[in-house]
Amino acid sequence: MINLFVTTVFAKGFYGTKEAGSIGLENAGQYLQKKFGGGLFPILYIWGVGLLAAGQSSTITGTYAGQFIMGGFLNLRLKKWVRSLITRSFAIVPTIIVALFFDRSDSALDTLNEWLNVLQSVQIPFALVPLLTLVSKEQVMGVFKIGTNTQIVTWMVAALLIIINGYLLLDFFSSEIRGLLLGSFVSAAIAIYASFIIYLILRGSEFATRLFSEIRKRFS
Structure with missing residues (x-):
């Protein structure tokens, strides 16, 4: 639902405009603030919280799904914390590597x-x-x-x-x-x-x- 709202807001605000080609992760919040204004609840911070919530939702659900599927399909008979560490590392470690070393x-x-x-x-x-x-x-x-x-x-x-x-x-x-x-x-x-x-x-x-x-x- 959050992703649907994010897509709808951007489609409403920027589809067919000259700014559409220059909007990215770095400046999306500033463009939204300029387009829809601030007021009592600045859109910049609403966008930031929504983006964080969407990322948390995707990461947590994906990690849990991977943990349960790998634990069931591979029949890992390990302590719970070891199994969780191994299975969740497949999702978290590549993300950390990209965050630390990517341009x-x-x-x-x-x-x-x-x-x-x-x-x-x-x-x-x-x-x-x-x-x-x-x-x-x-x-x-x-x-x-x-x-x-x-x-x-x-x-x-x-x-x-x-x-x-x-x-x-x-x-x-x-x-x-x-x-x-x-x-x-x-x-x-x-x-x-x-x-x-x-x-x-x-x-x-x-x-x-x-x-x-x-x-x-x-x-x-």
């Missing part, structure tokens, strides 16, 4: 942020598709398996998210990639990536299997 100039931080967004966009299908596949299987979820109507809605939402992120990826790479050879390599990688996502959906989803089976029956 801290405005342009470098903005570039890093852009590539992190690209990485998240690439990874989203590999989180959504397995999740929806597992919660749709009775042998995994038992009585907590989601119903057919819920499956339809969730798969439609997942497809919409994947399409939106795919469009953003294409837009990003089309502006960043130069040269025929590199462009051909990226195009081939995107084709393989899209094919693998389709394979995951068709291979693991009971709903997709039933849907394509019904389509074949109707047209055979």
